[in-house]
Amino acid sequence: MTESHQKALLLESKNGALVLGTRPIPTPGAGDLLVKIHAAGLNPVDWKIQAYGIFLEDFPAVLGTDFAGEVEALGEGVEGFQKGDRVFFQGSVFDGKNGGFQQYALIAAEVTAKIPANITYTQAASIPVAFMCATFGLFAPSPLAHYPGQPAVVIGGSSSVGQYVIQLLKLSGFSPIIAYASTKHAAHLNSLGATHVLDRTTTPLTPPALHAAVQAITSAPIPIVFDSVCSADAQQSGHDLLGPGGTIVIAGLSLIKAAPERTVVPVLGSVHPPTHRAFGRVIIANIAGLVEDGLVVPNRVEVLPGGLAGIKEGLAKLQRGEVSGVKLVAQPWAA
CATH class of the missing domain: 3.90.180.10 (Medium-chain alcohol dehydrogenases, catalytic domain)
Incomplete structure (x- = not known):
């Protein structure tokens, strides 16, 4: 060389x-x-x-x-x-x-x-x-300012994307924040902001099972689900959790259709397309400060x-x- x-x-x-x-x-x-x-x-x-x-x-x-x-x-x-x-x-x-x-x-x-x-x-x-995917998914479609105090669900909470989603949901004031993940990561996910961790090894990723597990935690309508698993089962299960007006954000391509009064948002978490550049620059300008202040780990x-x-x-x-x-x-x- x-x-x-x-x-x-x-x-x-x-x-x-x-x-x-x-x-x-x-x-x-x-x-x-x-x-x-x-x-x-x-x-x-x-x-x-x-x-x-x-x-x-x-x-x-x-x-x-x-x-x-x-x-x-x-x-x-x-x-x-x-x-x-x-x-x-x-x-x-x-x-x-x-x-x-x-x-x-x-x-x-x-x-x-x-x-x-x-x-x-x-x-x-x-x-x-992962941070770009989480941020574009949560903030690019519409602001989250009107959601504080409402529940959110993160499917694939221990994934790289899921961990950042949990932290951003916490910063936005969501509660409870329910992560679907392996419970061997529960302590870490709790430290990031998850209030509950549903064990993926005992809770099947099907609409009835996931709905029952979430309902045992909260009966409030779910305004947002973030799916970082991206399988058809994960997407459908997350979609079926949503209350009227709710949104499922998918870290990839959508494999499902939205029911009435529900929204499906597939995410390309990249700063490079011209349509993403301006928002990407905003993220870049703020990300180091969030990490330095310990707000994002x-x-x-x-x-x-x-x-x-x-x-x-x-x-x-x-x-x-x-x-x-x-x-x-x-x-x-x-x-």
Whole structure:
């Protein structure tokens, strides 16, 4: 490897293998930051891009949409940053060049946040994708100001997205906040703001069972359900919990139709589409302060061994459903 090249984990072709290789270190253009990546979070979309051949057409490609690192160089016109700043940001699933599974990447400065001093690179790498999904889902469709004191349900409460949803619901004043998750994570979810945890191992994810379990906690109409599991059963069960005027937010594609006086909101939690950019900038401007003040706590992380090489097994664990309650994070500069 030369000084102008970097190590990267490359997706060779559509549905192809992930292989270690090298690629040029990019040069930042106007408005861009070149970031030396110290931590890259793994997401289910990474293995799905490889397995299903979605989103990307140009290969070899670099996956990974959760990044944290330090500013290496600034493009023309960038203000508010300097070399050495610790930053975190969200990549795009449609890019293929500036993914996190490499040692350097470019990102637009306007959607880059500085890492507060109270968290590490690995913790910061757990934030961008999941927090964006939670925030877009809860706040982009309509404000939550008129919901304080009302109940909410989070299906998949221990997932990366679910943990941020719980915290944002708490900040918005919802109560009770009912999480459907494994009770082995109950203490942690309670610390984030969940008032009740329904055990997914004993409560089937079917409309009658989930409805009965929620009704045992509250008889109040449910104005909002956030589903981060995204199966058809989860979506239908969450939808059927809603009271009149209620909304189910789905962290992905909708597989159901809304009944009268109910709303189904599928979420693309990304700052990159032009339609999302303005709201995304608002989130970016506020996220570091929320974390620094302790109002938002990053996911617990599991650091993968082997640097970039360890990502393949991490993605396999995600695909097999063997990850629960933690965010898998790789360190591209580790041996």
